[in-house]
Amino acid sequence: MASTRLTVLTQFVKGRYICQLQRITLRYCNKGGSSRGLREYINSNAVDFAQKNPQVVVYVRPRPYRHPSIIAEFLNGKHKAISVKNLSRAEINNKVEQLRNSSGITRKKMKRWWHTDSPSIQGVWTPFDSLPYKNY
Amino acid sequence: MVRGGSVDRSIRRAKIFALTKGFRGRSKNCYSLAIRAAHKALQHAYRGRKLKKRDFRSLWITRISNAAQEQKMPYSMFMHNMVRLEVQLNRKILSELAIYEPRSFQALADLARRRQSKGLLNALK
Numbered sequence: 001m002a003s004t005r006l007t008v009l010t011q012f013v014k015g016r017y018i019c020q021l022q023r024i025t026l027r028y029c030n031k032g033g034s035s036r037g038l039r040e041y042i043n044s045n046a047v048d049f050a051q052k053n054p055q056v057v058v059y060v061r062p063r064p065y066r067h068p069s070i071i072a073e074f075l076n077g078k079h080k081a082i083s084v085k086n087l088s089r090a091e092i093n094n095k096v097e098q099l100r101n102s103s104g105i106t107r108k109k110m111k112r113w114w115h116t117d118s119p120s121i122q123g124v125w126t127p128f129d130s131l132p133y134k135n136y
Numbered sequence: 137m138v139r140g141g142s143v144d145r146s147i148r149r150a151k152i153f154a155l156t157k158g159f160r161g162r163s164k165n166c167y168s169l170a171i172r173a174a175h176k177a178l179q180h181a182y183r184g185r186k187l188k189k190r191d192f193r194s195l196w197i198t199r200i201s202n203a204a205q206e207q208k209m210p211y212s213m214f215m216h217n218m219v220r221l222e223v224q225l226n227r228k229i230l231s232e233l234a235i236y237e238p239r240s241f242q243a244l245a246d247l248a249r250r251r252q253s254k255g256l257l258n259a260l261k
Contacts, residue, residue: 120236129238130206 018055020103023073024096025059027066033086035068040089041096049096056100070095074104196227203234207245209252217248220255 026042029035042060050058067085070092074080080099084092149167155174156164163173201211218225223244225233234241 122237122239125203125235125238130242 018075019053019100020074020076021053021056021072021100022075023057023059023071024099025061025071025073026068027061027063027071028068029064029066030062032065032067037087037089037092038068038070038084041092044089045093045096049100053100070099072099074102076104078104078106080104193227196231199231199234200227203231203238203241204245207242207249209245209249213252214245214248217251217255218244221247221251223247 026038026046028038028042030039046058046060050056067083069081069083069085072080072082082095082099084095087095149170152167152170152174153164155177156170158164159170159173159177163169197211200214204211204214207214218230225244230241230244233244
């Protein structure tokens with residue numbers, strides 16, 4: 001039987017690949033120690049990322065006296081906020097790449113690992129299939 | 137009065153409370169009740185994993201049996217002849233054929249019927 005979760009995922013395979021990440025907001029603190037990795041990332045890798053991915057809008061927001069975080073917004077309207085507190089520049093780079101590669105679908109356990117648009121070719125069974133006399 | 141406990145205690149208990157989310161009443165929030173409920177739930181899950189395999193097989197057999205009865209043959213005859221003909225389809229697939237591809241299932245039933253009569257003729261010789 002068709003699986004609705006997999007129907008959504010197959011949309012991405014059908015046509016041209018479209019990057020599902022729409023916006024990414026890097027929120028950092030100028031002074032805080034937990035923001036050090038993110039500050040380094042912004043100074044070095046953020047511009048490269050923005051240039052390599054013109055379809056993604058990169059916002060950089062200073063947020064004083066708070067831990068750093070990254071908010072990703074996807075084409076299907078889903079928001080994902082991840083805390084990058086005390087992460088190194090390389091780890092943050094990995095996280096951002098991960099967000100860039102992901103769709104906005106919330107992670108959920110797969111019930112069925114297959115999907116089909118045509119579950120039945122001969123027609124689903126009805127009680128009238130094997131009746132000997134057609135009087136309807 | 138409620139005193140603060142050690143950090144280890146809260147970490148240990150948090151693991152139990154993670155298992156008891158959605159439980160009824162105090163079993164999800166009060167530790168003494170929660171450990172009992174959590175352990176019972178894990179036991180049920182262990183047993184359920186084994187029962188699931190049995191339950192699905194019996195469901196498939198029920199479905200194949202009903203489909204075969206529609207083709208005027210008992211389940212035992214149908215399956216016995218499938219085995220004799222070395223048809224490698226398992227009960228899961230046969231039940232899905234019966235639901236989604238009824239004509240294919242009918243063809244298999246006819247095959248089984250022919251094999252049954254051939255077997256009968258051989259026995260009479």
